[in-house]
Amino acid sequence: MKHALKPSQYLILVAVMLTASIGDTLLSRGMAQVGAVDLHHLNLLWKALFNPFVISGIVLLIGFFASYMTALSWADLTFVMPATAFGYVVVALLSRFWLHEQLSLYRWTGIALIVCAVGFVAGGPSRTEHETDHHELDVMDSGAGR
Amino acid sequence: MKSATLLRTWSAIGGVAGIAVLGEVLIAAAMRRLGDLDDIRAKSGLPGAIRAVLSSPLFLVGALCMALNFFGMLYALSIVDLSLAAPAIASLTYIGNAVAAKIFLHENVDRRRWLAVVFVCVGVVLISR
Numbered sequence: 001m002k003h004a005l006k007p008s009q010y011l012i013l014v015a016v017m018l019t020a021s022i023g024d025t026l027l028s029r030g031m032a033q034v035g036a037v038d039l040h041h042l043n044l045l046w047k048a049l050f051n052p053f054v055i056s057g058i059v060l061l062i063g064f065f066a067s068y069m070t071a072l073s074w075a076d077l078t079f080v081m082p083a084t085a086f087g088y089v090v091v092a093l094l095s096r097f098w099l100h101e102q103l104s105l106y107r108w109t110g111i112a113l114i115v116c117a118v119g120f121v122a123g124g125p126s127r128t129e130h131e132t133d134h135h136e137l138d139v140m141d142s143g144a145g146r
Numbered sequence: 147m148k149s150a151t152l153l154r155t156w157s158a159i160g161g162v163a164g165i166a167v168l169g170e171v172l173i174a175a176a177m178r179r180l181g182d183l184d185d186i187r188a189k190s191g192l193p194g195a196i197r198a199v200l201s202s203p204l205f206l207v208g209a210l211c212m213a214l215n216f217f218g219m220l221y222a223l224s225i226v227d228l229s230l231a232a233p234a235i236a237s238l239t240y241i242g243n244a245v246a247a248k249i250f251l252h253e254n255v256d257r258r259r260w261l262a263v264v265f266v267c268v269g270v271v272l273i274s275r
Contacts, residue, residue, distance in 0.1 A: 008184065028232075031220060031223055031224065035224075036225070037225075065212070069177055069205075070184065072173060072174045072178070073177040073178070073184075074182045074183075074184070076254075077170060078243070078247045078255050081240060081263070081266070085236075085240065085269065088236075088274075089273070092273055106273075107272065107273050107275065109272050110268075110269040110272030110273030110275075112269075113265045113266070113272065114266055114269035116262075117266045117269065120259070120261055121258065121259055123258065124256065124259070125254075128254040130252065
């Protein structure tokens with residue numbers, strides 16, 4: 001079982017948590033400015049690409065994509081998934097402690113549930129080992145001289 | 147809500163979630179086949195790692211799905227309220243991912259991971275209220 005993550009790998013998971021949630025928030029703010037897009041006004045999607053909120057949202061989502069793919073290269077999809085969900089907790093906590101919004105009991109319960117989910121998964125192995133993986137890891141280990 | 151609106155709402159939500167699951171599973175499969183990106187970067191630098199990722203056909207199809215998902219999401223958010231679209235798409239994507247990861251990626255989705263999926267889905271819905 002390959003479970004112990006290196007500090008750099010924890011950093012990648014933190015990046016996955018932060019970039020997705022903040023990027024999505026920026027996007028939804030930008031799209032609210034652009035207005036409703038329907039099949040007859042698809043040109044608005046093009047216009048959206050010039051909105052500063054949409055642009056910064058896209059930049060953060062590219063960062064998310066890079067860190068997400070790095071995480072998937074050494075961990076299972078079902079292991080990384082709760083980390084992406086943790087982004088919701090980040091947004092809720094930011095709105096509570098930075099924007100001083102009141103969080104309802106529902107939201108606190110939601111936060112607790114997602115934190116539990118991360119705990120469940122983090123307690124297990126990060127990767128399902130398959131026969132081919134062993135081979136690939138051996139090859140890479142010899143290559144990296146570890 | 148009229149049934150036509152309801153149908154449009156949920157087909158947008160289901161469509162976006164379906165494309166997301168397809169994209170994520172393809173990208174996860176591509177990354178698994180590629181091996182540890184940190185090791186590749188240590189050996190052939192960032193350009194080498196980018197080249198390795200971009201030359202994977204699985205990744206390219208997965209990235210295409212993610213791009214479609216991105217525009218689908220913009221479209222969905224313009225016809226459905228964020229407070230419904232975001233948690234509904236997220237929950238469906240998490241469930242779909244877990245099922246697809248078990249079937250197609252042969253991941254060992256044990257009891258604690260199923261429990262995590264359920265907790266995340268309920269949590270996402272509650273947090274968006």
